[in-house]
Amino acid sequence: MEERKLLRLLEAALNVSEYTDKIDIISYNSSKTRRMVHQIKDLCSILSGLMVASDYKKGQELIINKSFEDNQEFFQRIFEIGRRHKIMNPEKMRDAYGKLMYMLMDSVIPDVQDMLSFSLVIPIKTVYSFLKERDGLGLLHHDLMAEATKEIIADGKSRPQINQEIRSKERAIEWLSRKFANDNLTQEEIKHCLYSIGDNHAYLRANRDCCERISQYLQKYFNPNKIEKGYSLAISSGRNGARLSHSHEMQYLYANQTLHLWREIQHEMFMLWSLSDQDLLSDHNTYRLRDTGQGLNRVQMCPAVSKCMHSILHRAQQKAGYWVGSSVIHLGDKNVPNALMFIDKYNQVSRILNPILICLESIEPVIAKNTGLRSYVDNSFGGVDALKKSILADFFKYAFDGSGADNFFDAGSCIDGRLTSAWNWCSLIEKKSYFPIFLLTGFVGFDGDGF
CATH class of the missing domain: 1.10.246 (Serum Albumin; Chain A, Domain 1)
Incomplete structure (x- = not known):
């Protein structure tokens, strides 16, 4: 309960802080190091003030005749609670967490550390x-x-x-x-x-089992060696936005391998969180501010996450035997600027797959109870099974077609490009003929707040 009180204080302080707005800008008017120190101390002051407002006695102990250095343990604890809470609850602190990590990234820069005279980072409690x-x-x-x-x-x-x-x-x-x-x-x-x-x-x-369940649907309704009329998974570059050209068998293998890779990543997600925290807050791993085509981003190397991801990919490739597509893992470049972006990207896997699974598993009970809906499905899609196969065929074709990048040369079949094309498919869901079925089964979006 004590930690929850501190967490609420931290979230309140981060919500009113303008840290990234003041720091991640191209400005030559003042020393960036001084701006960082000023903004960090400003956030610490807000926290101290909120502590006084929530618990006057403890708040007084923080501020009377004391400096920021004297309260180092308090600040370390409250920031550690925020980091731990986000790892345990990925759907929480969507805006505040990025602000928190970027502030802590700056706090470990040697020049900033010298001017601050106190540290804000301690290992996450496990x-x-x-x-x-x-x-x-x-x-x-x-x-x-x-x-x-x-x-x-x-x-x-x-x-x-x-x-x-x-x-x-x-x-x-x-x-x-x-x-x-x-x-x-x-x-x-x-x-x-x-x-x-x-x-x-x-x-x-x-988060992991949804990858297995979607893969089971692929194996149940499609055969790599046999093409059922109207349900071919073949895609051709340039048609319907696809970036790749695959035969039915090749696309089956490509989608299946991608789902198994996502499954392995989700299985190791807590370790990847820990390694990402390590990469982001390393005092010798500097970043540079760069326009990546999606605004200014902090581009930083991710050695620990990269090593783990290559190990996961190698394991997935060994299980697959024959690997379809590129094995390039984008980390620390314009596609995936830093470990924070990497973690945020793969947190979306369950938000993409779970709504699809809920729709597929709700079709039968929802439609069986209503003769009008059953008639609509029979007339429009040819029955419940045909409807499920139509949704799945479209998903396995166009959520794994290499599309969704800013230009024709990015995305494709690389490791993170597979997730980019799945995002792109989600953004076009309203245009699909079966979209009313999603709505009838309770769908409201892929942002994690649905159903």
């Missing part, structure tokens, strides 16, 4: 670091950990079976919390750690 400080690492190696942190999924299970799994999980949590409690680690803190690890399973279910 279950491992928390348990290590309190001599509780034995918890992570116990056999009951899998039982205590598993996600209970109701699909295809009876109520008694679900209740049995819930009781089994609760018993494991209670037993572990009693066994590993010590003078430095309470039972409640152990439970908090177990629930936090369990959150990872919920994240994977929402």
